[in-house]
Amino acid sequence: TGHYNFHAAVALSGVTTACTAARISLITSNRTYSKAFGVSSPPAGMELNIAVLGADMDAGDTAFIQIQVDGMAGDTVDTNGNPSYCWFSGHQI
Numbered sequence: 001t002g003h004y005n006f007h008a009a010v011a012l013s014g015v016t017t018a019c020t021a022a023r024i025s026l027i028t029s030n031r032t033y034s035k036a037f038g039v040s041s042p043p044a045g046m047e048l049n050i051a052v053l054g055a056d057m058d059a060g061d062t063a064f065i066q067i068q069v070d071g072m073a074g075d076t077v078d079t080n081g082n083p084s085y086c087w088f089s090g091h092q093i
Helices: none
Strands: 002-013 021-028 032-038 045-057 063-070 087-092
Touching: 002 021, 002 063, 021 045, 032 045, 045 063
Parallel strands: none
Antiparallel strands: 002 045, 002 087, 021 032, 021 063
């Protein structure tokens, strides 16, 4: 129980020029925090990141990351599994 700082980064691959927007969200039991990225000429690989300072968490609460990519057929991309490019961290403050 307390307040937590969370940081996450997710590297995407297979992004096409049809991509119009991307969003990364940190979803906790109490609230959803989102960061949107407008995309005019996306690279084949891009990184989405988010930092949330002071998220209120109670015992038993959960937190996870969700990615959304718009504009591409099927809105499907891959994540780069390299831990240097995809990570999630959090700590109580």
